[in-house]
Amino acid sequence: MSTTSARTSYDLERIRGDFPLLSSTMRGNPLVYLDNGATALKPDPVIDAEVAYLRDISANIHRGVYELSERATVLFDQARDKVKRFIGAPSDGEAVFTKSATEATNMVAFGWGRKALGPGDEILTTELEHHANLIPWQELARQTGAQLRFVELGEGGVVTAEAVAAALTARTRIVAITGMSNVTGFMPPVTEISRLAHDRGAVVLVDGAQLVSHHPVNVAELDVDFLAFSGHKMCGPTGVGVLYGRRALLDAMDPLLYGGDMIVRVYRDHADYRGAPERFETGTPNISGVIALGAAVDYLEEIGMEAIARHEEQLLEYALGRLDGVEGITLYGPRGVRRGGIVSFNLGQVHTHDVGSVLDNEGIAVRTGFHCAQPFMRHLGIHGTVRASFYLYNTRDDVDRLVEALGRVREVFG
Amino acid sequence: MNLDDDLYREIILDNYKSTRNRRALESPVFKQEGVNPSCGDDIELYLKSDGDEITDASFEGVGCSICIASANMLCNAIKGMHVDEAEALVDRVKGMLTRDETPEFPEGAEDLEAIQGVAKYPVRIKCALLSWNTLHRLLEEVRGGTPAGDT
Numbered sequence: 001m002s003t004t005s006a007r008t009s010y011d012l013e014r015i016r017g018d019f020p021l022l023s024s025t026m027r028g029n030p031l032v033y034l035d036n037g038a039t040a041l042k043p044d045p046v047i048d049a050e051v052a053y054l055r056d057i058s059a060n061i062h063r064g065v066y067e068l069s070e071r072a073t074v075l076f077d078q079a080r081d082k083v084k085r086f087i088g089a090p091s092d093g094e095a096v097f098t099k100s101a102t103e104a105t106n107m108v109a110f111g112w113g114r115k116a117l118g119p120g121d122e123i124l125t126t127e128l129e130h131h132a133n134l135i136p137w138q139e140l141a142r143q144t145g146a147q148l149r150f151v152e153l154g155e156g157g158v159v160t161a162e163a164v165a166a167a168l169t170a171r172t173r174i175v176a177i178t179g180m181s182n183v184t185g186f187m188p189p190v191t192e193i194s195r196l197a198h199d200r201g202a203v204v205l206v207d208g209a210q211l212v213s214h215h216p217v218n219v220a221e222l223d224v225d226f227l228a229f230s231g232h233k234m235c236g237p238t239g240v241g242v243l244y245g246r247r248a249l250l251d252a253m254d255p256l257l258y259g260g261d262m263i264v265r266v267y268r269d270h271a272d273y274r275g276a277p278e279r280f281e282t283g284t285p286n287i288s289g290v291i292a293l294g295a296a297v298d299y300l301e302e303i304g305m306e307a308i309a310r311h312e313e314q315l316l317e318y319a320l321g322r323l324d325g326v327e328g329i330t331l332y333g334p335r336g337v338r339r340g341g342i343v344s345f346n347l348g349q350v351h352t353h354d355v356g357s358v359l360d361n362e363g364i365a366v367r368t369g370f371h372c373a374q375p376f377m378r379h380l381g382i383h384g385t386v387r388a389s390f391y392l393y394n395t396r397d398d399v400d401r402l403v404e405a406l407g408r409v410r411e412v413f414g
Numbered sequence: 415m416n417l418d419d420d421l422y423r424e425i426i427l428d429n430y431k432s433t434r435n436r437r438a439l440e441s442p443v444f445k446q447e448g449v450n451p452s453c454g455d456d457i458e459l460y461l462k463s464d465g466d467e468i469t470d471a472s473f474e475g476v477g478c479s480i481c482i483a484s485a486n487m488l489c490n491a492i493k494g495m496h497v498d499e500a501e502a503l504v505d506r507v508k509g510m511l512t513r514d515e516t517p518e519f520p521e522g523a524e525d526l527e528a529i530q531g532v533a534k535y536p537v538r539i540k541c542a543l544l545s546w547n548t549l550h551r552l553l554e555e556v557r558g559g560t561p562a563g564d565t
Contacts, residue, residue, distance in 0.1 A: 351477065351479060353541065354479045357421055357535065358422075368453075374454075377454075384453075
């Protein structure tokens with residue numbers, strides 16, 4: 001359905017036409033989808049790719065010698081190559097398919113961390129983290145006797161390289177940090193943080209769940225050791241995520257699951273394991289999901305991640321300007337720094353779920369609550385926020401509808 | 415669906431804004447915390463009793479309008495009730511929200527009918543039920559006799 005030539009200008013109408021849900025209604029109103037931080041809508045090419053595998057191929061991978069299995073294997077392997085190219089993986093890096101970004105952070109915490117850390121070692125993270133990049137480290141600290149330490153946050157929840165430098169010690173073994181906050185869209189300076197961490201001999205894991213779907217990412221430039229991200233936030237299906245890692249680290253890691261496909265030779269009482277990525281992909285993987293994720297990469301690349309990031313940046317600026325004018329609003333997050341297309345706010349004392357319900361009734365989908373980031377909510381001294389998060393298909397009209405509906409919230413709860 | 419008819423009826427908003435029952439009760443008192451981990455709503459329910467009769471009820475905490483309005487109605491409704499009547503009321507409210515029933519509410523508890531519209535918004539049912547689930551746990555303690563709580 002799409003041509004192979006890159007689109008020359010940002011054709012918003014055409015992009016919107018690719019997403020069937022954008023022409024639907026919610027509670028009787030045209031849908032305004034502003035919950036992209038939770039998951040992205042899926043375009044036709046992704047839906048078609050998943051259905052095509054299920055309908056026309058269906059066979060398992062890496063097993064049969066027959067044509068259908070061969071076709072499945074080729075598509076699966078191609079998807080891995082696409083994902084690696086998408087994030088600029090160098091030749092000494094590998095991408096492992098997981099079920100989610102959460103599984104990816106857990107694989108590092110328990111597959112690598114349990115071997116690498118001991119009492120007195122330190123794990124450095126931030127209060128900005130999504131629980132997916134916090135709880136595994138809490139648990140790892142508990143199991144190994146390592147200490148979990150936090151970078152001091154600046155005004156509006158920023159993480160500076162200076163604050164990271166101040167928190168790093170000779171005992172820091174890993175720095176686990178988000179690439180983009182799912183509450184404020186703030187993007188920590190990952191390249192600088194990597195350099196500082198590596199100078200101290202620490203490994204760097206970036207939670208890329210938000211970053212990868214909204215910005216061009218090159219793991220070689222960022223110089224990270226691990227990158228965890230999910231497929232469904234980048235227009236792919238649910239149930240598939242990625243752990244990128246340096247091959248040397250991956251090969252030294254223990255898998256969390258053991259079974260078929262990860263082995264070279266199996267004897268009665270032991271087995272020899274393969275290297276990454278197969279070592280970590282035992283059991284039949286989410287083949288349809290992986291193939292559809294490959295289609296999502298194609299789709300995003302055709303539009304261009306630079307163009308998508310620019311579109312969201314402009315939309316964020318417009319949204320901040322409009323929301324600034326809303327009576328009784330409190331906006332969170334830093335101003336005047338690089339941020340992804342996320343805006344978090346509260347409206348007077350109205351509970352976030354009440355705001356969410358009024359917006360829902362107007363056809364507007366936003367996220368409400370603490371966004372799986374309770375420590376950051378505590379840092380801000382609030383119980384939650386209303387979050388509008390943008391993606392490639394959102395429009396200024398969506399922002400206008402949001403602002404208008406906030407007026408309705410005041411009518412009900414005034 | 416109409417938001418004003420279903421979710422945010424005037425009775426609900428009035429109960430949400432009411433501060434009459436939003437306080438701690440002095441010890442000795444039965445108290446129980448209720449938390450909705452998915453949304454962070456967190457209330458503390460207080461009861462005083464004379465034998466099996468509930469003599470006073472109040473609550474504190476944070477929650478959305480549905481959660482707070484429901485807790486306020488609960489406190490108004492159960493004052494003066496026998497624990498068995500209160501338990502039956504818990505079941506009637508649950509029946510209304512989760513089993514599509516239209517119960518008759520006793521005198522003084524008629525406001526509770528206003529919560530019925532919440533059933534049309536499945537994700538908000540847990541908001542309305544938080545205080546009732548908390549009451550259910552607390553009533554077992556009241557039947558046990560001595561208040562363990564200390565304010």
